[in-house]
Amino acid sequence: MAKKxxxxxxxxxxxxxxxxxxxxxxxxxxxxQFERGFYRFVDKLLDGLVNGISALIFEPKDWVTRDKxxxxxxxxxxxxDEFIKTPAADAKWSIGYANASIQxxxxxxxxxxxxxxxxxxxxxxxxxxxxxxVRTIAVSDGRGISIFCSVDTYGISSxxxxxxxxxxxxxxxxxxxxxxxxxxxxxxxxxxxxxFGLNGNLITALFTSSIRNLLGMELPNGQNKEFMENLYKxxxxxxxxxxxxxxxxxxxxxxxxxxxxxxxxxxxxxCDTNFNRLRFVPADGSEETWLLNAPIHCVGNGxxxxxxxxxxxxxxxxxxxxxxxxxxxxxxxxxxxxxSDYDVLPEVDTETDIYKEYGEGYAKLALFGEELAxxxxxxxxxxxxxxxxxxxxxxxxxxxxxxxxxxxxxGGLLTNEIVKNNGTYEVVTEVGYCEFGNDLAVSLIPxxxxxxxxxx
Numbered sequence: 001m002a003k004k005x006x007x008x009x010x011x012x013x014x015x016x017x018x019x020x021x022x023x024x025x026x027x028x029x030x031x032x033q034f035e036r037g038f039y040r041f042v043d044k045l046l047d048g049l050v051n052g053i054s055a056l057i058f059e060p061k062d063w064v065t066r067d068k069x070x071x072x073x074x075x076x077x078x079x080x081d082e083f084i085k086t087p088a089a090d091a092k093w094s095i096g097y098a099n100a101s102i103q104x105x106x107x108x109x110x111x112x113x114x115x116x117x118x119x120x121x122x123x124x125x126x127x128x129x130x131x132x133x134v135r136t137i138a139v140s141d142g143r144g145i146s147i148f149c150s151v152d153t154y155g156i157s158s159x160x161x162x163x164x165x166x167x168x169x170x171x172x173x174x175x176x177x178x179x180x181x182x183x184x185x186x187x188x189x190x191x192x193x194x195x196f197g198l199n200g201n202l203i204t205a206l207f208t209s210s211i212r213n214l215l216g217m218e219l220p221n222g223q224n225k226e227f228m229e230n231l232y233k234x235x236x237x238x239x240x241x242x243x244x245x246x247x248x249x250x251x252x253x254x255x256x257x258x259x260x261x262x263x264x265x266x267x268x269x270x271c272d273t274n275f276n277r278l279r280f281v282p283a284d285g286s287e288e289t290w291l292l293n294a295p296i297h298c299v300g301n302g303x304x305x306x307x308x309x310x311x312x313x314x315x316x317x318x319x320x321x322x323x324x325x326x327x328x329x330x331x332x333x334x335x336x337x338x339x340s341d342y343d344v345l346p347e348v349d350t351e352t353d354i355y356k357e358y359g360e361g362y363a364k365l366a367l368f369g370e371e372l373a374x375x376x377x378x379x380x381x382x383x384x385x386x387x388x389x390x391x392x393x394x395x396x397x398x399x400x401x402x403x404x405x406x407x408x409x410x411g412g413l414l415t416n417e418i419v420k421n422n423g424t425y426e427v428v429t430e431v432g433y434c435e436f437g438n439d440l441a442v443s444l445i446p447x448x449x450x451x452x453x454x455x456x
Contacts, residue, residue, distance in 0.1 A: 050403040053206075057410040058213040059420075066397060066421045069428065073162035073169070075181040077391040077432065078144070084388055085438065088142055091387040095280045096138040096245035097289045097327045098238040101131050102151065103193075104230050107308055113199045113222035115154025116190035116303040122201055123306060125193060129358065130310035132192050134235050135317075135329045137289065138242040141389040144180035145246075146434070147239050150331050151231075152310055155196035156186045157415040158429045158446070160228070168236045177243070181391050183432070183444060184235070185331055189298040191309045195231060197221030197415040198408060205411030212412075219412025249282040252382035253440055256375050258294055261368075263341035264451075271295050271338050271451040275372070277379050278436065279326075288326040292316075292376055295333035295451060296340050300365035309362075312340065315369025316376070324377050334445075334454040340368050385437035393432035393444065400425040 106112075112125045132152040139146050149164075161184045168182065186196075194200070200222030212219055258275035278291035298311035317328040348355060348363045355363040397419065400406055406425060408414040417428040432444030443454070 047403045050407055054403060054407040054410060057206075057210045057407065059410060060213045060219065060412070060418075061216045063418050063420055063425075066419045066426065069417075069419045071395055071428075073165040074395050074430065075165070075179065075393065076395075077146070077181045077393045077434075080392070082143075083390040083392070083435075087387045091142045092248040092283075093251045093280065093385075093387045094140045094142065094246045094248050095251070095282075095289055096242040096247065097329065098136045098241035098245060099327065100134055100234050100238045100241075102134050102153075102227075102231050102234050103128070103132050103308075104227055106226065107193055112224050112227060113194040113201075114306050114308065115192055115194040115196060115199045115222070116299075116305070118199060118202060119304065120202055123199060125308050126306040128308045129362070130308070130314045132189075132308065132310060133314075134231075134238050136235070136238040136242040137291065137329050138239070138246050139389055140246065141387045143389075144178040145243065146181045146389065146391050147179065147183065147242065148329070148331070149182075149184040149235055149238065150329060151184065151186050151195070151235070152189055152313070153186045153192055153195040154189060155198065156184060157196060157417075158427070159415055159417050160195070160232075162417075164232050164235050167232050168239055171236055171240060181393060181432070182239070187298055187311075187313060187330065187332060188335070188448060189309070189311050189313075190303040191299075191301040191305055191307050191311065193224065193227055193308060194222035195228060197223045198413045200413050202411075202413075205413050206407070209411040213410065221412045221415060223415065247282040247284055247286065249280055249284075251385040251387070251436070252279045252281065253277070253385050253436070254279065254379040254382040256379050258296075258372070258375060260344040261341055261372060261375070262294070262296055263339050265337040265339060268452050270455050272333050272455065275375055275379075277376055278385070278440075279382060288324075290320065290324075290326050290328055290376065292328060292330045293333055294372070295335040295338045296372075297335055297338055298332075299339055300368060301362065309365075312365055312369035312372065315366040316373045317369075319370045319373035320376060323373070334449040334451040336448050336450040338451065342368060345371060383439075385440065388435065388437050391432065391434035393430050396429055396431055397421070397426040398429055400427055 107125050107128055110124055114123050114125050134149055134151045136149045165182050200220060204220055209219055255274040255276045259273040262271060262273060264271055272295055276293040280289040300311050301307055301309050313330050320326055320328050342364050345364060345367050348360055348367060354366050405414055409418050419426050419428060429446045434442050
């Protein structure tokens with residue numbers, strides 16, 4: 001409780017000094033009814049203060065009204081009448097995989113903010129422990145191709161998703177490809193280079209944004225331009241490589257109970273406790289590709305540090321690569337306030353290089369990834385998935401009600417596409433729905449969804 005009160009008092013003090021701070025959502029645990037009431041009161045107080053500051057900041061000149069917004073690089077997937085319930089004649093699954101580093105080697109040369117939580121000043125990277133990657137699959141049931149990318153990053157805006165799509169379209173302009181959809185997701189990792197922009201210098205954003213917006217100048221944020229250019233380039237290449245790697249084979253779905261690995265920090269205590277696995281087995285006998293899914297925050301190294309890590313997915317993938325000889329594509333589910341539960345872990349081996357170099361905390365992070373990998377390997381209830389893949393997406397406008405997001409948007413730290421609508425602001429984003437076979441349906445939802453919204 002003392003830590004929470006300190007964070008709130010600091011937030012109030014910073015607001016009055018024309019700055020603000022957000023405690024990480026992944027690190028906040030609310031328990032008693034008194035605490036919840038107190039937080040609601042303080043939240044309303046802070047909301048009013050921040051809204052007052054936000055009202056004093058000019059809007060960026062490139063924000064347009066919704067009726068003047070032009071949609072570009074949006075893929076709606078299949079039309080409703082293209083959805084099928086039975087496989088086409090002689091239909092086969094065809095899946096390709098690619099895996100690439102998004103690091104440039106210059107992450108410690110300055111100008112690379114670390115994502116995870118907002119901070120006053122320049123929160124630049126000071127150490128690299130693991131690689132950051134983009135993992136990509138291309139999927140087809142014999143009709144069009146859908147591409148899915150999962151990126152080791154705190155977040156990625158819809159603006160950059162569409163920028164990557166535009167870059168991809170230029171690369172494939174001369175190829176006759178039938179692309180149904182391109183979907184790019186973040187693993188929401190709290191200790192990696194900021195590709196979302198939200199972790200930039202708050203003071204600079206707050207004190208310079210109004211005049212910059214008035215003059216039509218570029219707004220600074222937490223993105224490093226060279227890193228982002230490389231991210232675009234590497235991600236596009238991974239998409240092309242995944243398409244070129246596509247092979248026919250069989251797809252199987254299975255799951256394991258991951259309840260003991262998952263800890264819900266807030267009531268109501270609701271989550272999907274399944275550790276889901278789609279296992280693609282190529283007909284040519286080459287390496288399998290595993291599509292894994294769980295709702296566990298990648299916050300094992302904390303949210304406010306300056307280390308660059310791949311968190312537990314890095315070690316989960318490493319163990320599966322070495323022990324099951326399979327490719328790994330990992331994507332999160334509804335994970336707000338869902339984090340890793342280390343109580344299930346065996347005793348840390350103090351003789352490992354990780355323990356000796358980084359200590360017990362990081363050794364547990366790596367061990368957690370390994371234990372999840374063992375759980376994935378242990379799945380033995382596989383069922384064949386019929387070669388049916390249906391997908392459809394819609395472009396939606398989400399009102400920005402959160403006062404801190406409003407001020408972040410005006411200050412350039414929120415890099416999503418923003419439109420104006422009758423005095424309110426809206427983020428342009430996408431939602432989607434897809435089906436693997438007859439029994440497995442997937443919701444494609446942006447942001448950090450609360451499990452109680454997903455499951456009731």
